[in-house]
Amino acid sequence: GDSVTQTEGLVTLTEGLPVMLNCTYQSTYSPFLFWYVQHLNEAPKLLLKSFTDNKRPEHQGFHATLHKSSSSFHLQKSSAQLSDSALYYCAQNSGGSNYKLTFGKGTLLTVTP
Amino acid sequence: EAAVTQSPRNKVAVTGGKVTLSCNQTNNHNNMYWYRQDTGHGLRLIHYSYGAGSTEKGDIPDGYKASRPSQENFSLILELATPSQTSVYFCASGEAVANTEVFFGKGTRLTVV
Numbered sequence: 001g002d003s004v005t006q007t008e009g010l011v012t013l014t015e016g017l018p019v020m021l022n023c024t025y026q027s028t029y030s031p032f033l034f035w036y037v038q039h040l041n042e043a044p045k046l047l048l049k050s051f052t053d054n055k056r057p058e059h060q061g062f063h064a065t066l067h068k069s070s071s072s073f074h075l076q077k078s079s080a081q082l083s084d085s086a087l088y089y090c091a092q093n094s095g096g097s098n099y100k101l102t103f104g105k106g107t108l109l110t111v112t113p
Numbered sequence: 114e115a116a117v118t119q120s121p122r123n124k125v126a127v128t129g130g131k132v133t134l135s136c137n138q139t140n141n142h143n144n145m146y147w148y149r150q151d152t153g154h155g156l157r158l159i160h161y162s163y164g165a166g167s168t169e170k171g172d173i174p175d176g177y178k179a180s181r182p183s184q185e186n187f188s189l190i191l192e193l194a195t196p197s198q199t200s201v202y203f204c205a206s207g208e209a210v211a212n213t214e215v216f217f218g219k220g221t222r223l224t225v226v
Contacts, residue, residue, distance in 0.1 A: 050212070
């Protein structure tokens with residue numbers, strides 16, 4: 001069935017170092033991929049989504065590239081900031097006539113001074 | 114911005130009791146979702162809906178029912194609450210287009226004792 005696998009658990013980085021959070025997926029159809037971010041005591045909200053025309057989405061310094069050959073949509077940022085500390089979810093909508101949105105287990109990113 | 118309101122925000126229930134979590138959206142979105150969030154499991158889909166009168170089973174529907182009496186309202190019902198249903202529950206809404214974002218409510222913290 002459809003699924004999303006992320007870098008699991010906790011990732012701790014020093015401020016200024018690059019960020020890479022892995023996401024791979026399995027899907028029946030050609031899916032749309034998303035990254036959602038959830039700060040402490042807040043609701044998840046959209047950070048990035050994949051495009052159908054191979055453009056690379058970017059937001060707040062984060063970017064992600066959909067690679068259909070490897071079924072991946074890794075999240076990257078060149079330099080981590082303290083404010084990037086949050087829970088990050090990769091998600092897929094498998095398309096077709098089913099709008100079921102499936103999330104991975106989440107990666108807690110902690111950025112330290 | 115899209116508005117999704119959940120009530121109550123906190124709830125303590127007794128084992129075997131009935132619990133109803135309510136969700137209202139003013140975005141005129143067709144699709145609505147109920148997720149639960151648990152450490153180590155991420156966001157897991159319980160039920161979702163394509164519009165008034167429709168409910169679909171998500172990935173973990175056992176022990177839960179859903180009701181969508183109108184475009185705006187989507188309820189999650191626990192007929193016989195158990196301690197294993199202690200969790201944070203999120204409602205979300207989105208358009209019936211595969212590559213658009215969903216908008217989350219602020220969550221309901223449910224404790225079953």
